[in-house]
Amino acid sequence: MPKWEDNLRQVTPYVPGAQPQSKNVIKLNTNENPYPPSPKVVKAIQEMDLETAMRKYPDPTSGDLVHALENYHGLDEGQIFVGTGSDDVLSIAFLTFFNSDRPIIFPDVTYSFYPVWAQVYGIPYREIPLDESFRILPEDYGWIDPENRASAIDEGGDIPENGGVVIANPNAPTGISLKRGYVEQIIAANPDVIVIVDEAYIDYSRESVLPLLHDYDNLVIVRTFSKSRAMAGMRIGYAMSSPRLIRAMNDVAQSINSYTMSATTLKAGVASIEDDEYFRARIEDVRKTRARTIVELKKRFFNVLPSSTNFVFASPSRVKCETLFEELCARNIFVRHFNGERIRDYLRITIGTDREMDALFAAIDEIQG
C-alpha cells in the first residue's frame, strides 16, 4: 500500500436520492418542486449577454443576488451570505462556527448531512433523540422552563455543554415544524454558541425565526432555492444573520473559492426573487396537493406525520415499508426510504402534481390489493 494512503481524509459521504435520467419516471424522492420556476427566470437566462458573462469572472461578492435578498427580507446590508445550494452554505457555516472541542448537537432524526459535515471537518457531535412522536423538545437543548426550574435542576446533568446547535425547522425527513417560540427557547438557552436554524422547507410552513435575528446575536438562518423556488438545478442557498457572522462566513468562503456562483445562477436567482406572485401561487398549489395527499394516504391506512413541508413522512400499515418502496420503484415511481432504526418503517414522499399523486395512489391500491 502506498504511504500516501495514510494521508487520505477518511469520510463516509452523504448519499443523495437517486437521479434517474429516464423521462418515464414519477420522481417523488428528492423534494424537487413539481412546477418550473417563473417563466421570467427562464427568459432572464435566454436574454442575457452570455458571451460576456461566460468569458469574465462573475462578481465575487454576488452583489446583485445578495442585495435582492436583503431587500426581499427587509434586512440590512451585510446580512446575507450566498452559496451553491444550502449544502454549500451549511458546510461553510459548520467550518466557520464550530471550532471547539465540545460536541455540536442536533436531533438523531434530521437531515443526514449534518453528521457528514461534522466528520469531514473533524467536529465532534452528539445526536439528541427526538421524542417518541418525532418532536424536538427544547428541554433537551438546555432550555429550562422558569415555571418548573426546580424539577429541571433535579433532573439535570444530562444536558451536555455543547459547541453549537443545528435545528432543521421544519425538520426533515419528518416534515414536522416547531413553533417559533420553541425554537427561540433553544436559541436563548445557548447564548455562548452559534445556533443554526436550517429553514430549507420554511416556505411550506408558517413561522420562520427571521424576526428573532434582531434579538439574538448567535442565530444563523439557512434557506435554499432548491425547493419552493424550483431551482435545484441552479444551486443557490443563503444564510441570514448579523453582519458580524455573515462576514465570518464570507471570510471562510473566500479562503476556499473566490467565485462559486456562476453568472447564469446569479441571474436566475435575482429573477426568481423579482417574481413573488408566481412564487407564492406555486407554494399554494403544493400545499393544496399536500392536504389531499394526507387524506388519501390515511384512507389507505398510512400513519402520516403532520407535514409543514413539500413532502409527507408516512408509514404504511397494510404492507411492509421495503416492499412498498420496491414495488413503487418497479412501477417507475421513486420515493425515498431511509435505513435509520427509528424511521425504517416510513417513506418520505415528495408532493408532486395532482396527476403524479393520483398515479401514486393508484399504484398503492394495486400493491395493497
Next chain:
Amino acid sequence: MPKWEDNLRQVTPYVPGAQPQSKNVIKLNTNENPYPPSPKVVKAIQEMDLETAMRKYPDPTSGDLVHALENYHGLDEGQIFVGTGSDDVLSIAFLTFFNSDRPIIFPDVTYSFYPVWAQVYGIPYREIPLDESFRILPEDYGWIDPENRASAIDEGGDIPENGGVVIANPNAPTGISLKRGYVEQIIAANPDVIVIVDEAYIDYSRESVLPLLHDYDNLVIVRTFSKSRAMAGMRIGYAMSSPRLIRAMNDVAQSINSYTMSATTLKAGVASIEDDEYFRARIEDVRKTRARTIVELKKRFFNVLPSSTNFVFASPSRVKCETLFEELCARNIFVRHFNGERIRDYLRITIGTDREMDALFAAIDEIQG
C-alpha cells in the same frame, strides 16, 4: 465579547483581482480570455430545456461532463473529477490528500491561494524559494541528480520531509513553464506523498504532465475552463488522476455538497469540449498577441519574463512599478500588482485583444513620457 467569537475559524482570505462593473474598462488583471467561448456554447444554453433543468437537481456525478473530458483526454472511466472552478478542485484536493503532520511544500512565488487553503484547513506548509531567475529547481523538492549524488548528499539536510507537493506549471504569476522532464523529477522524488500539478495555463504552454499519469500513482493534475476555454463565468475546473485518487476526491466532495455544478454549467462545459477547432484557434490568437506584447514591452524598457501563459510578468525600468500601476488605473486600464517582496517590481498583464494591448502600449508611452 460573546463567547462564540472563540470558536470562529481564523483565516486570511485570498483577495481576487478587482472586478470593476463599468463597461468602459480595459481589463487585463484576472487572466480572463479576451475572446468569448464558442458560439456553440452560448447556443447550447439558449436551446436547453431550462424549465426542467432548473426544477430538478443536476446529475450529482456530473456524468456528461466527466465522460466528455475522459474522452477528450483519452482517459479511462473514473479518472476525472469536476468542480466549480479549479479553486474548488484544488481546495478539495488539499482537504483530501494533505492530512499529515509534515508540511506541504510549494514555491514562495506561486498562486497565492495555496497558503490560504493550507491555513483554512489547518495544513502545515513551507514555501520553497524559486531561484534568482524565478525558476523551480527540482533539487529543492528532493530530486538528486544520479550523476551528482555524492555532492548532493554532502549538501543534504536541507530538504524537508514533506506531506505533499504543489507545483503550478506554468507557474503564476511568473508565467514560466518547467519542461516535463523536470516536473517528473519532482514527482519521482516524492513517491510517498501526493504531488499536485496545477495546469491552469497549460494550453498556452507546451508540455503537460498528462502522459506521466500512467507511470506515477501519486500525481494529480488540475485544469480550469476559466482561461483558455473562456468560461470563467461558468465555474468549471477538473482534476485528472488514477481512479483511486479521483474516488478519494469524490468521497470528500460528496461529504460537503452533493451537487456543486449547475445544470447550465454542465451543459456549457460539454459544448465547449465538443468545439475543439474554435478552442485551438483562440489559443493561437492569444499566443500571437503575447509574442507581440513581449516585443512591444521590451521596446519600452520592460524586463519581461518568458511567458507560457495568457499573461506576461514584466517589470518597468523607466518608471516605478506602483506609479505605472496607478497611472494605468487612472486611464481605466486594470493590470495586477502583487505586494510580495520578490515581485513588487513586476506587473502581471493579461493578454487581451490586439486593440486592448495597443491601448496599453499607448498609455505606457504617455506615462513614461
